[in-house]
Amino acid sequence: MIILYLDIETTYEWRDYNDMPQHGKDSFKRKFQNDAAVKKMMEGGITGITLDAALEKHYYEVAALYAEFSRVVCIGIGAVMLNKEDNTPYIFARCLSGSELEIFSQFNTILEKIKPDMLCAHNGKRFDFGFLSRRMMIHGFQIPEIMRSTGIKPWDLRLIDTVELWKFTDNSYYVSLVTLAFVFGVESPKQDIEGHQVPLAFFRGEIERIKTYCIGDVICLIHVHRAMTYEPRIEVIKIV
Numbered sequence: 001m002i003i004l005y006l007d008i009e010t011t012y013e014w015r016d017y018n019d020m021p022q023h024g025k026d027s028f029k030r031k032f033q034n035d036a037a038v039k040k041m042m043e044g045g046i047t048g049i050t051l052d053a054a055l056e057k058h059y060y061e062v063a064a065l066y067a068e069f070s071r072v073v074c075i076g077i078g079a080v081m082l083n084k085e086d087n088t089p090y091i092f093a094r095c096l097s098g099s100e101l102e103i104f105s106q107f108n109t110i111l112e113k114i115k116p117d118m119l120c121a122h123n124g125k126r127f128d129f130g131f132l133s134r135r136m137m138i139h140g141f142q143i144p145e146i147m148r149s150t151g152i153k154p155w156d157l158r159l160i161d162t163v164e165l166w167k168f169t170d171n172s173y174y175v176s177l178v179t180l181a182f183v184f185g186v187e188s189p190k191q192d193i194e195g196h197q198v199p200l201a202f203f204r205g206e207i208e209r210i211k212t213y214c215i216g217d218v219i220c221l222i223h224v225h226r227a228m229t230y231e232p233r234i235e236v237i238k239i240v
Helices: 022-032 036-045 051-065 100-114 128-138 162-167 177-183 195-203 207-228
Strands: 003-012 070-082 089-097 118-121 159-161 237-239
Touching (some): 089 207, 100 128, 162 177, 162 207, 177 207
16 A cells, blocks of 8 residues: 655745735635633733734734635655565655645646555644645646535545544544654754744745755654554654
8 A cells, every 4th residue: 555645735825914915815715703812812801902913913923824815845755665676665754845836837737657556644634635735726727636524424535634543532623743753752843943833934945944944844743653553663764
């Protein structure tokens, strides 16, 4: 079975909240004006703050998590490959970056070439898979067959989520990739930056730094998933 592992990094689409078109601001307001964090700012967290100011602050804190107001910075992908010379396994990883059009074109090309049986991501069913699908749809890309969920029975989905594997029967349970790395003896991928720091790094032009971080998450994910499925650890890693 071929499993393609992935991780995405995202940022809010407009560097300055005030650069967002007015109908975008109206949509953002409609979605978040009753959010608990916004209400807390309005009710005493920050003295005298207006709703518009509270929404602007909230934009920088949460917009990167919502496909309607953000974009994909890069997609890290990885897979376990076999060395042609001696048939020994190794981890192959790379990061797709550029404009979203370029990223999605590269991603589709790789899916067509590798033809994976499954996709795997940490918290992928609540974030990565849906976010990618929404952004691809916005840009007119067909959702890859392997990522389609509409009309598919849950047991026929070709999507693996390591959070879901760790939940067992507790549907409310959540675990971070860092915690799973700890319990399975895998090096933490959070050596430089973390997800919430990606937008600022992106607008500072630190793309290579983000890509390195993203690839680290992918490699960690592969080690963790293999540990969870009782597969031996692979030490040889090739990064493109």
